[in-house]
Amino acid sequence: MSAIELIEADPVVVARRHxxxxxxxxxxxxxxxxxxxxxRRAFDTDAFTAYRRMPLAVVLPTTTKEVSDVLAYCYEHGVxxxxxxxxxxxxxxxxxxxxxxxxxxxxxxxxxxINFDNRTARVQTGITNLGISNAVAGDRYFYxxxxxSQLACTLAGNLGMNSGGAHCLKYGVTSNNVLGMKIVLMTxxxxxxxxxxxxxxxxxxxxxxIGAEGQFGIATEATVxxxxxxxxxxxxxxGFDSAEQAGACVSAIIAAGIIPVAIEYMDRPAxxxxxxxxxxxxxxxxxAMLIVEVEGAEQEIEHLLKRITDIxxxxxxxxxxxxxxxxxSAAIWKGRKAAxxxxxxxxxxxxxxxxxxxxxxxxxxxxxxxxxxSYGFQVANIFxxxxxxxxxxxxxxxxxxxxxxxxxxxxxxxxxxxxEVGGCLTGEHGVGIEKRDLMTVQFSAVDLAQQMRLxxxxxxxxxxxxGKVFPLDLSQAA
Amino acid sequence: MSxxxxxxxxxxxxxxxxxxxxxxxxxxxxxxxxxxQIGRPTxxxxxxxxxxxxxxxxxxxxxxxxxALAGTPLATIETELGKQNQQLAFEPVKLGNIFNxxxxxxxxxxxxxxxxxxxxxxxxxxxxxxxxxxxxDHLLGIRAVNGRGEIFKSGGRVMKNVxxxxxxxxxxxxxxxxxxxxxxxxxxxxxxxxTGTLVxxxxxxxxANEVLCAAMSTPFEVSGCVHMQKGMATRLDHHSLGGVxxxxxxxxxxxxxxxxxxxxxxxxxxxMSQLRRRFGAFGDILExxxxxxxxxxxxxxxxxxxxxxxxAVWRISTAPKSGHRVVRMIxxxxxxxxxxxxxxxxIWLELPEAANDGGAAEIRRVVATVGGHATLIRATxxxxxxxxxxxxxxxxxxRLSRDIKSTYDPHGVLNPGRMYADF
Numbered sequence: 001m002s003a004i005e006l007i008e009a010d011p012v013v014v015a016r017r018h019x020x021x022x023x024x025x026x027x028x029x030x031x032x033x034x035x036x037x038x039x040r041r042a043f044d045t046d047a048f049t050a051y052r053r054m055p056l057a058v059v060l061p062t063t064t065k066e067v068s069d070v071l072a073y074c075y076e077h078g079v080x081x082x083x084x085x086x087x088x089x090x091x092x093x094x095x096x097x098x099x100x101x102x103x104x105x106x107x108x109x110x111x112x113x114i115n116f117d118n119r120t121a122r123v124q125t126g127i128t129n130l131g132i133s134n135a136v137a138g139d140r141y142f143y144x145x146x147x148x149s150q151l152a153c154t155l156a157g158n159l160g161m162n163s164g165g166a167h168c169l170k171y172g173v174t175s176n177n178v179l180g181m182k183i184v185l186m187t188x189x190x191x192x193x194x195x196x197x198x199x200x201x202x203x204x205x206x207x208x209x210i211g212a213e214g215q216f217g218i219a220t221e222a223t224v225x226x227x228x229x230x231x232x233x234x235x236x237x238x239g240f241d242s243a244e245q246a247g248a249c250v251s252a253i254i255a256a257g258i259i260p261v262a263i264e265y266m267d268r269p270a271x272x273x274x275x276x277x278x279x280x281x282x283x284x285x286x287x288a289m290l291i292v293e294v295e296g297a298e299q300e301i302e303h304l305l306k307r308i309t310d311i312x313x314x315x316x317x318x319x320x321x322x323x324x325x326x327x328x329s330a331a332i333w334k335g336r337k338a339a340x341x342x343x344x345x346x347x348x349x350x351x352x353x354x355x356x357x358x359x360x361x362x363x364x365x366x367x368x369x370x371x372x373x374s375y376g377f378q379v380a381n382i383f384x385x386x387x388x389x390x391x392x393x394x395x396x397x398x399x400x401x402x403x404x405x406x407x408x409x410x411x412x413x414x415x416x417x418x419x420e421v422g423g424c425l426t427g428e429h430g431v432g433i434e435k436r437d438l439m440t441v442q443f444s445a446v447d448l449a450q451q452m453r454l455x456x457x458x459x460x461x462x463x464x465x466x467g468k469v470f471p472l473d474l475s476q477a478a
Numbered sequence: 479m480s481x482x483x484x485x486x487x488x489x490x491x492x493x494x495x496x497x498x499x500x501x502x503x504x505x506x507x508x509x510x511x512x513x514x515q516i517g518r519p520t521x522x523x524x525x526x527x528x529x530x531x532x533x534x535x536x537x538x539x540x541x542x543x544x545x546a547l548a549g550t551p552l553a554t555i556e557t558e559l560g561k562q563n564q565q566l567a568f569e570p571v572k573l574g575n576i577f578n579x580x581x582x583x584x585x586x587x588x589x590x591x592x593x594x595x596x597x598x599x600x601x602x603x604x605x606x607x608x609x610x611x612x613x614x615d616h617l618l619g620i621r622a623v624n625g626r627g628e629i630f631k632s633g634g635r636v637m638k639n640v641x642x643x644x645x646x647x648x649x650x651x652x653x654x655x656x657x658x659x660x661x662x663x664x665x666x667x668x669x670x671x672x673t674g675t676l677v678x679x680x681x682x683x684x685x686a687n688e689v690l691c692a693a694m695s696t697p698f699e700v701s702g703c704v705h706m707q708k709g710m711a712t713r714l715d716h717h718s719l720g721g722v723x724x725x726x727x728x729x730x731x732x733x734x735x736x737x738x739x740x741x742x743x744x745x746x747x748x749x750m751s752q753l754r755r756r757f758g759a760f761g762d763i764l765e766x767x768x769x770x771x772x773x774x775x776x777x778x779x780x781x782x783x784x785x786x787x788x789x790a791v792w793r794i795s796t797a798p799k800s801g802h803r804v805v806r807m808i809x810x811x812x813x814x815x816x817x818x819x820x821x822x823x824x825i826w827l828e829l830p831e832a833a834n835d836g837g838a839a840e841i842r843r844v845v846a847t848v849g850g851h852a853t854l855i856r857a858t859x860x861x862x863x864x865x866x867x868x869x870x871x872x873x874x875x876x877r878l879s880r881d882i883k884s885t886y887d888p889h890g891v892l893n894p895g896r897m898y899a900d901f
Binding site: 115116117118119120140161162164168169172173175176185189190191192193195196197198199200201202203204205206207208210211212228229230231251252254255257258259296297299300303304307355356357358359384386387388389422423424425426427428429430431435439442443444446447448449450451453454455456457458469 | 542543607611614629642644650741748851885
C-alpha cells in the first residue's frame with residue numbers, strides 16, 4: 001500500500017467504458033485509439049513508477065481538430081482526461097485514473113515552420129525536446145531548455161511542467177523560451193496565443209498556462225525561441241573537501257559578476273556512482289565537485305576560465321581540471337546527464353527537486369544527511385548550484401515492504417527543510433501527485449484558493465489532469 | 479473628486495480594498511503616478527497610492543535576488559543594485575517620460591519616479607529584452623491583495639520554482655486590474671564589465687531590418703538591436719555622448735542602426751570586431767566606447783527619441799522580420815516616425831497628424847494583416863476614451879480575460895475599465 005492517496009474512479013464512468021471507446025473511435029479512427037488491456041498498460045504510469053492506474057482508453061490524435069473533438073466529447077460526458085507527452089514525469093504528472101482517458105500527443109511531432117530571421121520555430125508539441133534542437137542544429141541554432149530527459153521528453157510535457165535543465169542559469173526555463181501556443185480547452189475550444197512577436201497582448205496567458213501541469217488545456221502547437229549556438233563551450237571540473245567550500249566558491253564566482261552557462265554540483269556519493277557508470281574521470285577523493293561551463297570564442301573561453309580559476313584558487317580546491325578537448329567535455333557532461341540512470345542501476349531511488357537559497361547549501365546538505373540517516377537511507381545529491389535547484393536522490397529498495405513509504409516520508413522531510421530555509425518544493429519537476437499534499441507547507445489556504453480559482457476559469461468541472469497539484473481534500477471539494 | 483489615500487502596509491491595503499468593494503465603488507492604484515495617462519480614462523471613488531509601501535526587504539547579491547515593497551521607486555532599486563555592480567537585466571523603459579509633466583519634460587530631479595510595482599504591473603521591458611527576457615521573466619515572487627481584499631503570495635525568492643501555478647506571470651502586464659501588488663521579488667544580474675556599440679548610419683528601414691535580424695543570428699550575444707529613423711535619431715542629445723561627439727553630430731542627421739554587445743572587456747573587443755566585419759559595409763560606421771554606449775542605451779531606456787507632448791504614440795509588437803513592413807503600410811495612410819527595437823519586433827510609432835481615433839483604425843488593420851498587436855500609449859483622454867487602447871483580443875481570449883478579472887476581482891474594485899471597456 002502506497003502512501004499517496006489516488007483519486008477514486010467514478011464507477012458510472014468506468015461502466016460506460018465500451019460506449020466511450022466507440023465514441024472516441026468515431027472521432028479519431030481505430031488507428032489512434034488503444035483500448036486493449038496490454039496496450040493500455042504501457043500508459044498506466046510515468047517515470048514516477050511506484051504508482052499505476054489503468055486508464056479507460058488511450059487516444060493518440062494526429063491533429064488539433066481531433067484533440068478538440070475528443071475533449072468536447074469528454075466535456076459533454078463528464079469523462080476525465082489525462083494529457084500525456086512522453087510520460088517522463090518524475091512526480092506522477094501523467095499518472096492516469098481508472099475513469100479517465102489518456103490523450104497523448106506523441107503522434108503530433110512535426111516541425112511546422114522555422115524562421116531564422118525571427119529566431120523562432122513553430123512545432124507540434126509531441127516533438128521531443130531534443131528534436132527541436134536537432135531540427136535547427138544544422139544552422140547552428142538550438143532550443144535552450146535542456147532537461148536531463150531531453151532525448152525522450154516532449155515539448156508538451158515541458159510546457160506542462162515549465163521544465164528547466166542544466167543550462168537554464170543563463171538561458172531560462174521553458175516559459176522564458178516560448179512565444180506562442182495553440183491550446184485546446186476542456187470544452188474543445190481552440191485558442192491561439194502569441195506568435196513570432198516577443199510578447200503577446202493582454203494578460204500573460206502563456207505564463208499562466210506554462211507550468212499549470214496540463215490542468216488548463218492541451219497544447220498542440222507552440223512557437224519557441226531558437227538561439228544561435230555559441231562559438232564554443234568548455235567546462236572545468238573542480239573538486240573540494242567540503243560543501244561549504246564549493247558553495248562559497250559558487251557565490252564568489254557570481255559575486256565577481258560572472259554568470260557561467262552552467263554550474264553543476266555533485267556530492268561524493270553522486271560522483272562515485274556517475275564515475276562508475278560514465279568513466280568521465282571524476283575525482284573520487286573529494287566531498288564536492290563542480291562542473292562550471294563557459295561559452296564563447298576560444299579566446300573568450302580561455303579568458304573567462306582564467307578568471308574563474310583565479311577565484312577558485314582562493315578556496316583551496318583539491319582538483320581543478322579544465323577540459324582539453326571536445327571529447328573530454330562530452331565525457332564530463334555525459335557523467336552528469338547520466339546521473340539519474342546511473343543511480344538507478346545501483347538502487348531504486350526517489351528524486352527530490354527542491355530549490356534553496358545558495359547560501360543555505362551547507363546547512364541543507366547537513367540536514368538532508370541527518371534526515372536520511374534517521375530513516376536509514378543513503379542519499380546522493382545533485383545540484384544546479386547557480387540557481388539553487390537541488391536533486392537529492394534517496395536510495396531505497398522497492399522490494400522491501402514499507403521502504404517506499406518511508407522513502408517518501410524522508411523526501412517530504414527534505415522538501416519541508418527546503419521550504420523552511422526560504423526555498424520551494426519543486427524547481428523544475430512539478431508537483432504532480434508526489435508533492436501535492438505538501439502544498440500546504442509552502443502556501444496558505446488563501447494562496448491555494450487563488451490558484452484554484454484560476455483552474456476554475458479554465459476547467460470549471462476539474463476534468464483535466466485531476467488529483468494533481470492540490471491536496472485532494474481541496475481539489476475534490478472544488 | 480476622488481479620495482486620495484496612502485495605506486501603510488498590506489493589511490491596510492486589504493482593509494481599503496474590502497471597504498471600497500463593500501460600497502460597490504472602485505479604486506485606482508497609483509505608484510509614482512508616471513503612467514496614469516496610459517490606458518482608458520476612468521473615474522474612481524478612491525485613488526490608492528503605494529508610496530508608503532517603500533523599502534528593499536531583501537537583497538542577496540550572490541543569489542541574484544532582490545525584494546522590495548511595491549511602492550519603492552525604481553531608482554532606489556537601481557541605486558542599491560548599482561552598489562553591488564548589478565542591475566535589472568530587462569532594462570525597464572521609463573514610459574512616464576514622454577508625457578507633459580513627466581520627469582523629462584520638467585527636467586526636475588524631484589519629479590515623480592516610476593515605482594518597482596509599476597514596472598511589473600506594466601511588464602515594462604527595454605532594449606535588452608531581446609537577449610535577456612522581459613520584466614515578467616525576472617519576476618520571481620509577489621505578495622498582492624486581490625479585489626476581494628485577500629492577501630496572497632506566489633512564487634518565492636529562488637530562481638527556479640514551479641510549485642503550483644505561476645500567479646506572478648498573471649500579475650505581469652495586468653495594469654493593476656487583477657490585484658494590488660504589495661511586494662515584488664526580482665531576479666537580478668551583474669552589470670557587464672564593458673559595453674560596446676556599433677552604429678551604422680543612413681540605412682533605410684528595410685536594410686536596417688536585414689541588419690537587425692542578421693545581428694541577432696550571430697553568436698555574439700547582441701543585447702540591444704535598434705533602428706531609429708532620422709526624424710527620431712536627431713532628438714537624442716548627441717552632445718552628451720562623450721568621446722564621439724563630433725562624429726555623431728555629423729551623422730545624427732541620418733537614421734542610425736545600433737547593435738550592442740556586453741561582456742568582459744576582451745570579449746567586447748572581439749565581438750565588436752566581428753560585428754564590424756559583418757556589417758561594416760552596410761553604411762558609415764561609428765563605434766561607441768563604454769561610456770558613450772551606457773549613455774546612448776540609457777537614452778533609449780528613457781525613450782528620448784520620442785517627443786514629449788500629447789500627440790499619438792503607439793507601441794506595436796510584431797515579428798522582428800515584419801517590423802519595417804508594418805511601418806511602411808501605416809505610412810501609406812499617414813505620416814509617422816518610427817524607432818524599431820527588439821530586432822525590429824517592437825515599434826515605437828509617433829503620428830504627428832493622427833486622425834480623431836489616434837490612427838487606431840489603420841494601425842489595427844495593418845497589424846491584423848501582418849500579425850502582432852498595437853497599444854495606444856499616448857493620446858488625449860478623448861481619444862483614449864473612444865478607441866481600444868489595448869489590442870482587442872480574439873473572442874476566446876477576451877472571454878477568459880473577463881473570467882480571470884471576475885475571479886480575482888469579482889466586485890470590479892481594481893482599476894476597472896483601464897484595459898478593456900467593460901471590465
